Amino acid sequence: MSFLSAGRLLNASKSLSALTLHGLRSQTTPKLNFQAIQVRTATKKVAGSRTNMRDSAGRRLGAKVAENEPVKTGQILYRQRGTKFYPGENAGIGKDHTIFALEPGYVRFYMDPFHPERKFIGVALAPELRLPTPHFSPRVRRLGYEEILDEKKAAFEENNLARKHHLLRPTIEKQLEQRQLQRESVLTSYSEQIAKLASDLNEDEVLLAAERLLFIKTHIQNGTKLSESQAIATFTYFQNLRLEVQRGQTTQEEATQLRAEYSQLALKVDSLISFDNQYKLISFITEEQRLQKVAELDSKLKTLFADINKKTKNEIKSLIFENNLINATERKRLISKYLKSVLPEPTGLTSPTEKKASISKRWNYEKSKVEVVARSKEAFPFK
Amino acid sequence: MLRSNIISQCRRLLSTGTTKTWASKTTAPSLKASTHYRDALLDGIPSTGPPSLRSRKYKQRYSSPEGINEAFDVAYDFLKSKSEAAYAKAAEAKDPQEKAQLETQAELHNPEVNFNFAYNEKLENDTQYIDYELPVYRELKKKHWENYGQMLTMQRLETLAAIPDTLPTLEPKAEISLKFQNHTGVNRWVEAGKKLSSNATTFPPSVKIQEFDALDLTKGKYTILIVNPDVPDIENNTYKTQIAWGLSNLSITYNDNFINPAKLLKDEGKYNEIISYLPPVPEKNLPAQRFVTWVFRQGEQSLDIQLQKRDFDIRQFVEDFKLEAIGAHIWRSEWDLNVREVRELYGLPQGTVFAKVKGTRRLR
């Protein structure tokens, strides 16, 4: 009795009932004790608790579509336990391993050379296509998106932004306006300076030069070299000219003429005007000349730094901060050299007992012990 | 060896500048470290501390490991003798590949070359410190590229399906870096696969082609094709490929290889523009469009073709002109409010608006 597992009990009972109908042949079936069969033996045992004889309804697994059958998106292709079949192209797999179509197309059951031990179900987008698509050929793709033909609906959809963009839109537009205003103010200041620096330019040439210099300014601020920025400005201007011709606003001849004028203007402006460290316009100065000026400033500061008193102190500060030729790194170097918060060791050292002296402790690496340093007011000129 | 150690030690005390020089045959400046670091690099860290540390506090605290100076002197002489042998062989070598390989081997262990390469800008290289005309710097840069840049680009090309959608595959031989230098003033290299706004991509990009193999760059020419494989083809309910920009007959060198406005203006007539630049103008509600920049070696042939139609089959084009793909780059574009201005700027018709939900129409 023990060798019959619960799963097979039901079938065994059915076959036995069939046997009883044809009269028991001399088959030696073991004495079985079933509830379901109405066989009354001489002595009927007490009915025990029902631990077997139960089964769930069939899960209707297996294929739901045939080969080459047209399917819609999301249509279920195969129900299974575990992955007897794997999802192929344009097919997905659910949590209970159900395979469904991702695109409308025609079902294909196929093998993939990259996974020899697996069977795939995929959806080919066109009837004549076979799966798997060759490995190195471009993917077959369906556009699917439909054009909105109704004008009103299309306009509405175009302005229908995601909530985040919709909420951000006003602030962005305000920022754009601010930037525009700022550009105009810089343009006006540049055109005034250009008028002073390059007086022989006429009205619209000055405006064009101002725009060019503003364009170069934005690039230098972001770290591009000056020569590169100038080239980008010219190149972008020529591109715009080309597009005007493309849009039919100017003729080809005018464009070439404008192009020549612009390149001449560019040459002139680049040779007359250059930028200082605040991106203001100054008369042209080459890099060598600038470095030479910085060196002069350095030597002048050194002489002032030699004897520090009230007057020279302010002069040093003004020299460093008002100079418009030195860039940020050079200024930092000059500050660390001449605007020291504490003067080097010998000046201003006093005994710790001094009343007004400022005491500081530090670790001495040579003697490897803590030492006390007392300094009087002279050691802190720029306090 | 012992005698030279004693000399270098007392020289370190006198600090009169190092006398060590490598066996370099050429006097290229980039084979020497800058004087600021050279003495510390070759003769050991002075008592004032390593020059590469900025603040005096850390300079004071720093102590280099024991015995490194003596060991370095011995190692320097040993490697220098090896380098001389390699240079001698390189002198006789005839085949340029082998010659470059021997010169690389000779300079590969030069501490100054390694210092220059490790602590200077590699992409926008200053030939004073990193000069890619020298085969050793190309070798160091190639290893550096294969360690990160190459893998990243190939991963993005694969996951965004640029291969096989445009070309079937790619064996990367050159490093392609891309940057948009236009009215926005932005100065940042574009990472492969990045989504760019339509304002940023209004004007053509600047492409930098860094070759590593030992080639004669004076003869070989280069072609750049930027293709967009995601242009909607509404009649056939699929996507088609269009060419956004094409340049050919570009000549570069190992250092001057940045095809940017400056270079395009400088040799105006020398190169050929296959087709003018069409900026990304994606439609609303469509998935992001991919713009794949392919770079090819033309060999000696000159490619003077001018295309009119935007529809483009890149595989056919490459086959016809026997172009050898050496590198690629990819960026993506999505619809945004500024696309309307870009269309007006280029005189293009207004974009079609698509429904948000994908329809159910079959492909065929």
Add this chain to the structure above:
Amino acid sequence: MLTQTTQGSLKQPTLQLLRGLRTKSKNSRVATVSAATQRIITGLSVLSGRKKYPRILKLSNEDLIRHDTIQAAWAQYQRDIRTDRQSVLDKQYDSIINAMEDLKITNMELFKIANKKEKGKRFPLDARIPVDFPPNKVWHYEVKAPAEKK
């Protein structure tokens, strides 16, 4: 303490959870952990690499390049030694083969003896690995093989 084995229990009698067990008691008189458990705790600490690695050596840019140069020189030096050694062995092999061929021509019988396979060959037991301080008596001449002793 350690759990004893219980008949039929599925779990292997594992160590009682030792983390957090106080090994040093506040007043030294009370020994909180038995010697056996203490031995196991030291055993565990011996096995783990925790806190046994020295702090990472932080080098300046120059020293890092100097260190790499030293490592490269050492690697090149080792490569040279290996190639020299192998070329010596190759020469030895060629000379053996030449000698064998000459012997083959001159005297076949000697050649057979020389070319015999020495299957059970052993190095003498006294030929030890050289040490810095060898014993006073380096070679024991009177050593007999066990068979001969009987």
Add this chain to the structure above:
Amino acid sequence: MFSPKPTASLSVAALRQFTTSAVALGKPGCNTIKPVHHRVKINKNKLSHRFPELNLSKNDIRNPAFKPTSTYQDRVEEHYHNTIASDLLLINAQEGEFTQFGKKRREWDGSSPYHLNRSLRKPQGSEAETLDIKPHTASNIPKIEAIHINCYVESAKDNANHALNSLVQIQQITGVKPKPIFAKTNVIHWRVRAGFQMGARVTLKGRPMNQFLSTLTDIVLPRIREYKGISNKSGDRTGNIQFGLTPDDIRYFPEIESNQDLWPKTYGMHFNVVTSAQTDAEARTLLSAYGLPFHGSEKGTKPENIEY
């Protein structure tokens, strides 16, 4: 009446899953790796910006895993290169030697149609294939490549601490961190269950191996009373020699002997010396060069004509 529980009620988690995390999120347990269209090997660790030091190579000093190795003279290695290699070349070299092919699996003669897809026949006269023996030249001189040490402690089935002690003992003797070994199968009457930690094993290579070899041959083996040596019959016919030491022999190791009370109980160990020799006989010749004694009769050579 014995009635098996119906299997239908197995929970989802018990199903064999490819990725455990997928189940938690309700994702399908199906993992299809898409084939790529290029041949560049992509190392994802190098592309992520976490832990940049770990992307450096192991012999870069900035890598936390950097460990200087060649910091002392390895006299065993030098001894091999200075004397043993050339001697072995002389012993093994033979003029006019050719490759002796081992016993290989044989084809079916095709006399019956069923031979078509049948797996190959067994080699002649042996269960498994045997390796070819290639001519002995200067490039394949036998060398000791590794020593596997395996310490299975039977008493660990009752008391896990013995397994831990065997771990500590091997680390003490070799200076290399060992790996624990676990019982593979249930053996009821030995009261051993699968999954119990039963001992430790380690593979020694390079310098730790040489260090262990010199300690073994210089100090431990000479002090074992009447140590006959390694049996001439040991070996797996491909040039690897096995031998063992009893728990008492282990006490002769200097690392153990110097602190007796720390080791109330020691455990015996099996050693498998892996060499690049092609036969056991050559392996034994190689090992004898390191001072390892051998005993017993060797196949194919009568004891009396073993040259000492």
